[in-house]
Amino acid sequence: MSKKIQAIRGMNDLLPEQSPLWQYVEGCVRELMQTYGYAEIRTPILEQTALFARSIGEVTDIVEKEMYTFDDRNGDSLTLRPEGTASCVRAAMENGLLHNQTQRLWYQGPMFRHERPQKGRYRQFHQVGVETYGLEGPDIDAEVILLTARLWRRLGLDDHVTLELNSLGSSDARAAYLDRLVAYFEQQQEVLDEDSQRRLYTNPMRILDSKNPDMEPMLADAPRLLDHLDTASREHFDTLTALLEHAGISYRINPRLVRGLDYYSRTVFEWTTEALGSQGTVCAGGRYDGLVEQLGGKPTPAVGFAMGMERLILLLETLDLIPDDARPGLDVYVAGQGDRSTEATLMLGEALRDALPGIQLQVHCGGGGFKSQIKKADRSGAELALLLGEDEIANGTVTVKFLRDDRDQMQLAQDNLAVQLPELLGRSF
RNA sequence: GUGGAUGUAGCUCAGUGGUAGAGCCCCGGAUUGUGGCUCCGGUGGUCGUGGGUUCGAUCCCCAUCAUCCACCCCA
Numbered sequence A: 001m002s003k004k005i006q007a008i009r010g011m012n013d014l015l016p017e018q019s020p021l022w023q024y025v026e027g028c029v030r031e032l033m034q035t036y037g038y039a040e041i042r043t044p045i046l047e048q049t050a051l052f053a054r055s056i057g058e059v060t061d062i063v064e065k066e067m068y069t070f071d072d073r074n075g076d077s078l079t080l081r082p083e084g085t086a087s088c089v090r091a092a093m094e095n096g097l098l099h100n101q102t103q104r105l106w107y108q109g110p111m112f113r114h115e116r117p118q119k120g121r122y123r124q125f126h127q128v129g130v131e132t133y134g135l136e137g138p139d140i141d142a143e144v145i146l147l148t149a150r151l152w153r154r155l156g157l158d159d160h161v162t163l164e165l166n167s168l169g170s171s172d173a174r175a176a177y178l179d180r181l182v183a184y185f186e187q188q189q190e191v192l193d194e195d196s197q198r199r200l201y202t203n204p205m206r207i208l209d210s211k212n213p214d215m216e217p218m219l220a221d222a223p224r225l226l227d228h229l230d231t232a233s234r235e236h237f238d239t240l241t242a243l244l245e246h247a248g249i250s251y252r253i254n255p256r257l258v259r260g261l262d263y264y265s266r267t268v269f270e271w272t273t274e275a276l277g278s279q280g281t282v283c284a285g286g287r288y289d290g291l292v293e294q295l296g297g298k299p300t301p302a303v304g305f306a307m308g309m310e311r312l313i314l315l316l317e318t319l320d321l322i323p324d325d326a327r328p329g330l331d332v333y334v335a336g337q338g339d340r341s342t343e344a345t346l347m348l349g350e351a352l353r354d355a356l357p358g359i360q361l362q363v364h365c366g367g368g369g370f371k372s373q374i375k376k377a378d379r380s381g382a383e384l385a386l387l388l389g390e391d392e393i394a395n396g397t398v399t400v401k402f403l404r405d406d407r408d409q410m411q412l413a414q415d416n417l418a419v420q421l422p423e424l425l426g427r428s429f
Numbered sequence B: 001g002u003g004g005a006u007g008u009a010g011c012u013c014a015g016u017g018g019u020a021g022a023g024c025c026c027c028g029g030a031u032u033g034u035g036g037c038u039c040c041g042g043u044g045g046u047c048g049u050g051g052g053u054u055c056g057a058u059c060c061c062c063a064u065c066a067u068c069c070a071c072c073c074c075a
Helices: A019-035 A049-056 A061-066 A085-094 A138-155 A171-187 A194-199 A204-209 A213-220 A231-246 A309-318 A341-355 A370-379 A390-395 A414-425
Strands: A046-048 A068-071 A077-080 A103-112 A124-133 A162-167 A265-272 A281-287 A302-308 A332-336 A361-363 A384-388 A397-402 A410-413
Touching: A019 A103, A019 A138, A019 A309, A046 A049, A046 A085, A049 A061, A049 A077, A049 A085, A085 A103, A085 A124, A085 A302, A124 A138, A124 A309, A138 A231, A138 A265, A138 A281, A138 A302, A162 A231, A171 A204, A194 A204, A204 A213, A231 A265, A265 A302, A281 A309, A302 A309, A332 A341, A332 A370, A341 A361, A341 A384, A341 A390, A341 A414, A370 A384, A384 A390, A384 A414, A390 A397, A397 A414, A410 A414
Parallel strands: A332 A361, A332 A384
Antiparallel strands: A046 A077, A068 A077, A103 A124, A124 A302, A162 A265, A265 A281, A281 A302, A384 A397, A397 A410
16 A cells, blocks of 8 residues: 555545535636636646746745745746636736736636645645736725625535624835834734744734734734825725725624735735634635736736635535536436347437437446346436336337336337437436 | 544454454345345455564554554645
């Protein structure tokens, strides 16, 4: 077992039993994006290392210790993308998508971070993300949040997730606030725990995030960023919250909500759940007006978010919110008996698929006794079994056996099956 | 990167210092053209890996790898 090659730590196989659920969620996402007129963009999984170092922030954990970075054969430093925003900005700039136009884009795919795996956290994980460019007003912030809220409703998750909101203000206002904050923490040095001491000069806002209960009173009295916003950011935030209220989206303002990545400004938000234990953030995003310029483009306002597919799926599973059509299933299983049944079953299957293009039909392969074929039909989950024995083949009929209902089997003419099957299955194709 | 728990059949798990068992699954039979219930039989394991202690280790010790949970961080 252990001498065999196994998957890389934290990188999981998605097994057949799970893929219908993934396809279901992916389908919901695709429909949702189309509903809002967002266009899909697909970018390479590998980028030059500098792209992430410059956008995410040199001193973040992601860049400092979590990236899968290696040298290409020609000596270039490449990195497996740890998130989608940087690639998306790069691609949009490189292809002229930001030249005098706005964009509403979405993407989906695997991301890579070398972290210690845990529930809801893997080294290869999948994100769905949205990025909008060229829109500076709070209307687009609201739209992006409304879009996520619609997805929760679609998936039945709306009662199980909470929206948290904050504003980080302009970079000037934030810089001024940071000075105040650091000054406050310096006066409280003796209360700061070890982690916080370290973060005091690298990323002081993260101290606000701390879960250490001993620091709670000190943090509660810390200066709040929301009280030190510049006027424009304040108005932006107030308009956003008003829009959300109009739309009936409830939210909780969390003055301590800080995004981990350096590029955020003004609006930040997070959808969280209690049901996933320690990795409760299902979706997170915000505004990053400075990023495009930081990466060498013209100043371009931008808003986006990313959500974690594994966490979403875990959530649907723990809450038992998986609809039937997101489970594997078959409509029909075709079994045969006798020397000529192989040809007969395969041809019947093809004919039915021609006539009923949406049908989910499996023809038994691999021989075996009639009895075991019917057993397989049962285990397959199919509604009906179509049986082709010597008699049926001789007279052009097929025996229909109801696997889920207590109902007598019947013999039908093969020529008529395409007409009668939809009725027998209770669905159209 | 830190801490804790756990690795025995495909899956869920018992178990013992004298080289292993159950349930489910799978295959066959009772029923030579009929699943789901029942009964009978069968396949399947270098007991995660490497080393140590021992006459002998799946069990005790060390290391290592992996999984899970938490911290950190984040989706």
